Each structure stands twice: as C-alpha cells, then as structure tokens.
Amino acid sequence: MSTLVLICDDSKLARRQLARSLPEDWDIKVEFAEHGLDCLEKIKQFSPEILFLDLNMPHMDGYEVLQAINEQQLNVLTVVVSGDIQPNAHERVMSLGAIDFIRKPCDREKLIEIIEQHGIRDRAIRESLVHKLGEQVDSELRDIYQELTNVAMGQAGDLLARLLNVFVELPIPNVNVLEVSELHMALQAIDANASTSGVCQGFIGGGVSGEALLLLNDSSFKEIASLMNYSGELNNKVELELLMDISNILIGAILSGLSRQLDMPFSQGHPVVLGQHCEVSDLVKANKGRWQRTLAIEISYGIEDHDIKCDLMLLFTEDSIKTLKYKVAYLLEE
Numbered sequence: 001m002s003t004l005v006l007i008c009d010d011s012k013l014a015r016r017q018l019a020r021s022l023p024e025d026w027d028i029k030v031e032f033a034e035h036g037l038d039c040l041e042k043i044k045q046f047s048p049e050i051l052f053l054d055l056n057m058p059h060m061d062g063y064e065v066l067q068a069i070n071e072q073q074l075n076v077l078t079v080v081v082s083g084d085i086q087p088n089a090h091e092r093v094m095s096l097g098a099i100d101f102i103r104k105p106c107d108r109e110k111l112i113e114i115i116e117q118h119g120i121r122d123r124a125i126r127e128s129l130v131h132k133l134g135e136q137v138d139s140e141l142r143d144i145y146q147e148l149t150n151v152a153m154g155q156a157g158d159l160l161a162r163l164l165n166v167f168v169e170l171p172i173p174n175v176n177v178l179e180v181s182e183l184h185m186a187l188q189a190i191d192a193n194a195s196t197s198g199v200c201q202g203f204i205g206g207g208v209s210g211e212a213l214l215l216l217n218d219s220s221f222k223e224i225a226s227l228m229n230y231s232g233e234l235n236n237k238v239e240l241e242l243l244m245d246i247s248n249i250l251i252g253a254i255l256s257g258l259s260r261q262l263d264m265p266f267s268q269g270h271p272v273v274l275g276q277h278c279e280v281s282d283l284v285k286a287n288k289g290r291w292q293r294t295l296a297i298e299i300s301y302g303i304e305d306h307d308i309k310c311d312l313m314l315l316f317t318e319d320s321i322k323t324l325k326y327k328v329a330y331l332l333e334e
Contacts, residue, residue, distance in 0.1 A: 003120075006048035008033040008065070009081070010057040014104070018052055018081060021108040023115065036060025036068075043074050050120055053098070055082040055089065066096035070209065073319040077207055079114060081106055095267035099206045117263075142175045144328050145297060149173040149314075152257025153299050156250045160301070163249060164227040169302040177295050177321065195219075197239065197276040199247040202269035203255055206262075207323040210294070210316035212251040213274070216243055220308040227306070236276060247271060250301070250312055262327050295321050 005028050009015045015032050022028065031046050033039035035057045043051065055062035062080060069076065080093045083104040090101050100114045114120075150173065157168040195218040202211050221239045224246070232238065248271070255266045295316040302309060316324065 002027050002029045003050065004028070004046055004048040005030045005050045005052070006033060006039070006042055006046065006076070007031070007052045008036070008039040008042075008057070008062075009052075009054040010035050011054075014054065014081075014106075018106050018111075021106050021111050023112055026115075036062065036065045039065050040068055040072075040074075043069070043076055048076055051076045051078045052081050052102075053078050055080060055084050055093070063092065063096065066093060066098060070097055070204070073317075075207075075319060075322055077120065077323075091267075094265060095204060097204055097207055097209070099264075141325065141328065145175045145295075145324075146173050148258060148261050149175070149254075149297050149299065151261060152254045153301075153312075155257045156253035157301065159249050159253050160246070164224070164303070166227060166306060167304040169304055171300050171302075174298040175296070197243050198274035199243055199271050200274050201247065201251050201271045203266045204269075205259070205266040206264035208264060208266075208316065208320040210314060210320060212255065213313040213315060214243075214247040214251060215311045215313075216246060217309040220310065223303075223306045223308050240273065240276065243273075243276075244271060246310065250310070254299075254312065254314070262324075264327065294318060295324065 003026070005022070007015050007018050007030060009018070019030050019032075022030070031042055031048065033042045037059045039051070039053065040060070042048070053062045053065060060068075062082065066078065066080075068074075069078065078098045079100045079102060080098045081102045081104060082089065093101060100117075102110060102114060150170075153170060153173065157170050160166075161168045196215050197218060198213065198215045200211050200213050203209065218239075221234060221242055224242050225234055225238070228242070228245075230238070230242075251271075252268070255268065258264075259266050295318075297314040297316075299312045299314075300309070301312065
C-alpha cells in the first residue's frame with residue numbers, strides 16, 4: 001500500500017529537488033501543490049498522509065496553511081521545508097502543529113533521518129495497525145493511554161509534593177472517548193454540589209491538540225495557602241494566584257511527561273480562568289462551547305491528611321485521536 005505524499009512549494013525546482021531526495025525504496029505516490037491555496041485543495045482532494053510544506057509562498061503562506069489545517073481539522077502529518085531559519089520561525093511552525101523542520105536547500109541525509117525518526121516511512125503499514133487498534137482492541141489502547149499518563153502524572157505529583165512538602169495520592173487515570181453530552185455529565189459529576197474554581201490551558205503539537213482543564217475545590221485553598229506558608233488575607237486575588245501556581249505545575253509537568261514519551265513536543269497557550277467559586281455545573285454551562293467530542297483523560301489528585309481535592313482533565317480534540325493511535329502503533333512496533 002503506497003504512502004501518498006504532497007509537496008507544496010511555489011518553486012518547481014524546489015519541488016523536484018525534494019521529490020528526488022525522498023528514499024528510492026519508499027513505496028510512495030507524490031502529488032505537488034504550487035502555493036498554499038492549492039495545497040489545501042490538494043489535501044482535500046487526495047487526503048495525503050505526509051505534507052512537505054514551504055513557508056514563503058504567494059496567495060497563502062505556510063503559516064496560514066498550518067493554521068487552516070488546524071481550523072479545518074485536516075488529518076495530515078506536516079514537515080516544513082524552508083529557507084527561513086530564524087529560531088522564531090521554527091518555534092512558530094512547531095506550535096502550529098508541524099512535526100519537524102528542514103532547512104533549504106534540502107539535505108538528503110537530513111530528510112531521510114527525519115523520515116526514519118518519525119516513523120513516516122512505514123506509515124501505510126501502521127495505518128492498518130491503527131485501524132485494528134481503533135476497531136478491535138479498545139481495552140488495550142485504553143491501558144496504553146493509562147500507562148503513558150501514569151508516568152506523566154507521577155512526575156507532576158512529584159513536583160507538587162516537593163512544593164507543598166506532602167504526600168500526593170496518585171489515582172488510576174480514567175480514559176474515555178466522550179460525546180459532548182457525556183463530557184458535560186462527566187465534568188458535572190466532579191463534586192457537583194461543591195464550590196469550585198477552574199483553569200483551562202490549550203496545547204498543540206505534532207498533529208495533536210486539546211485543552212487541559214484543572215478544577216480545584218474551593219475548600220482546598222485554605223490548606224494550600226497554609227502549606228505554602230502564606231499568612232495574609234485569603235481573598236479572590238490570592239486564591240487566583242494559588243490556582244494558577246497549582247495549574248502551572250500540574251499541567252506543565254503532565255504535558256511535558258507525555259511529550260517525552262510520545263516524542264511529540266507540545267506548545268502551551270495562555271491559561272484561561274473558567275470561573276471562581278462556582279458549582280461545576282455552572283462552570284460547564286458557561287464554557288460548554290469550548291468542548292466537542294473528545295478523548296478525555298481524568299486524573300484526581302489528593303493530598304494525604306489534607307482536605308485538598310484537585311481534578312485534572314486532558315481533553316484531546318476528536319481529530320487528534322487518529323494521530324495518537326498512530327503514535328501508539330509506532331510505540332508498539334518498536
């Protein structure tokens with residue numbers, strides 16, 4: 001089964017040079033696009049598995065293409081090939097979902113290295129395994145996600161334990177693919193009658209995107225402040241600072257842990273306060289437009305001998321699920 005490759009560059013010479021640099025023994029079919037608008041049309045027409053994308057092009061540049069791929073939820077692995085070698089250019093394309101960056105003129109050995117590093121070469125074979133994972137072994141896939149999360153949440157728990165000088169109780173992560181209504185019910189089931197404050201932070205990288213949602217029971221603030229040796233007045237501003245501190249530690253550490261295991265760097269957006277001192281049902285109602293069908297991983301942290309309850313949910317977008325399955329298939333193949 002051939003792998004469909006799309007090369008997008010406004011230079012015919014650059015397109016041909018890159019095509020000739022691809023491994024000769026790689027079973028592929030190559031299509032070409034001359035600019036960004038043409039690229040999006042070809043993605044929709046041919047559904048390529050791999051896209052090699054230039055940045056500086058007429059009509060629509062590479063940054064705009066990456067943005068459109070995200071917005072239109074187009075499923076393609078993208079490697080940027082560009083002469084723009086500024087550090088900010090590299091960081092920007094990675095934050096928009098590209099899996100790697102190659103400097104022009106394209107070095108054949110570097111290209112082959114990236115193809116091997118990301119397992120792109122045998123993608124068609126693994127697509128079959130991804131299909132089997134999705135259709136036949138849901139329980140095994142859930143176990144894999146749980147194990148990946150176990151490692152990541154252990155690192156996050158360690159940081160929290162060191163900050164507060166406590167023992168953090170680590171749960172078994174709960175993994176489910178939820179429809180919108182089911183997600184709302186799952187969120188509302190978290191201390192439905194308790195007053196809660198929440199923070200949400202987006203993340204993106206390597207074809208995967210989503211949001212990390214942290215909910216902290218309001219009864220936890222007093223004990224957290226005490227553990228952090230804060231003796232001043234506990235007002236809304238101070239509680240917001242404590243909420244942000246906890247969310248930065250837990251969300252940052254767990255995404256970092258998953259990133260290392262999946263070999264998939266994540267860029268994090270700015271945290272957004274979903275609400276303070278409100279019932280979870282009200283918080284969900286006010287923000288329900290943010291969430292769609294999703295892969296949800298729920299982690300409920302507890303602190304031994306302290307009335308502190310913190311729930312962290314990783315909500316991966318629906319179009320991220322296939323890429324995650326693909327990554328898992330690659331890990332299993334190793």
